[in-house]
Amino acid sequence: MKRKYLPNTKPVSIKSVLGKFDFDRDKYISREFQKFGYDLASAMGDLKNKSLYIKLAKTTPRKILDQAISFVKDANNVRSKPRLFMWKIGELKKLTKGN
DSSP: OOOOOOTTOOOOOHHHHHHHOOTTTSTTOOSHHHHHHHHHHHHHTOGGGHHHHHHHHHHSOHHHHHHHHHHHHHOOSOSOHHHHHHHHHHHHHHHHHHO
């Protein structure tokens, strides 16, 4: 089962979430931010650092993460998606802190 991250989606029913839940692979995920962080890591192709993405999903506002992931997905010819993602998060945090 391939995982996809879809930004700005509508809320879905719990039945559909549990239908897609892989109990063997996701057995240690108990919170929503853990699932979101894991999906971020897989979208970036950086599963070895999944704990970093889970931490970001827990501490960083979702709006910033959504904007950063859409920026990375729109970028072409990127050498390192995770590096671009982290840079964009920093830029967005600076913008929100300045306002």
